[in-house]
Amino acid sequence: MARHSKADGRTVYTVVPRQEFKPGAHRVEDDKVPLAHRVSAIVVAAGVAAGTAAIANAATSGPATELAAGAAELGAVPDQQVQNIQTVHNVNPGTKVSQILQMQQMYAQQTFEQASKLAADSHAQREAAAKAEAERQIEMRKPAKQREVEGWIKDAIKILQANGTNIDNSSVDEIYTIIIKESNGNPNAVNNWDSNAMRGTPSKGLMQCIDPTFRAYKLAGYDNILAPVDNIIAGVRYTYARYGGFHNHPGLVNMNLGGGYLGY
Incomplete structure (x- = not known):
């Protein structure tokens, strides 16, 4: 409904017919659609x-x-x-x-x-195991006598280390060479024919120490000159004291130069 004013002051009301909405581009909900829907x-x-x-x-x-x-x-x-x-x-x-x-x-x-760490650890373990097995195989191929002598040497090295001597198993071969050249690996060997014997102090044991030298360089508790480990301890300590180590041992030095072994 619209209201209009006339010039004479009268008001006229016009009723507009209800517009019908038809379906087209825009969807308009019909009031008749149920509220619940x-x-x-x-x-x-x-x-x-x-x-x-x-x-x-x-x-x-x-x-x-x-x-x-x-x-x-x-x-x-x-x-x-x-x-x-x-x-x-x-x-x-x-x-x-x-x-x-x-x-x-x-x-x-x-x-x-x-x-990565597990792989590295596993690889290191395999390498260590392979190295240990290779060393074991090398040891097994050595003559029984050599394994016995080297066992004495390794025992002596442990005792020397515990008492302040700077030595390790890298010296096993050098000590073994000296022992073979001096006594042929016989811990009971006694030399009755050299100059020391002529003076009444024959060389004894694996490293052929004379009694005065043995007494001067033995360790307390290792007092038997014919005991393999005791004799090696004294012989090594004497070598270190006189030559500074096996690199200056006269018998080893001469062999390295292509000559024969010389007593020390």
């Missing part, structure tokens, strides 16, 4: 929004169970939908994805480092 559509739309948001939230920050729960939210009641929408509103998906990627990268790096 319209309310249902609104609830479904809100449910879709909430469920979709919940799915996005679970995809960026939650486990698979939450993702499934987000899908179930498509039929949620309005209060739950509002709560889910608010939760998603407070989450920055880009930040969450970045954090997940960083965590995955760190995990991958740690896993790689652990695997």
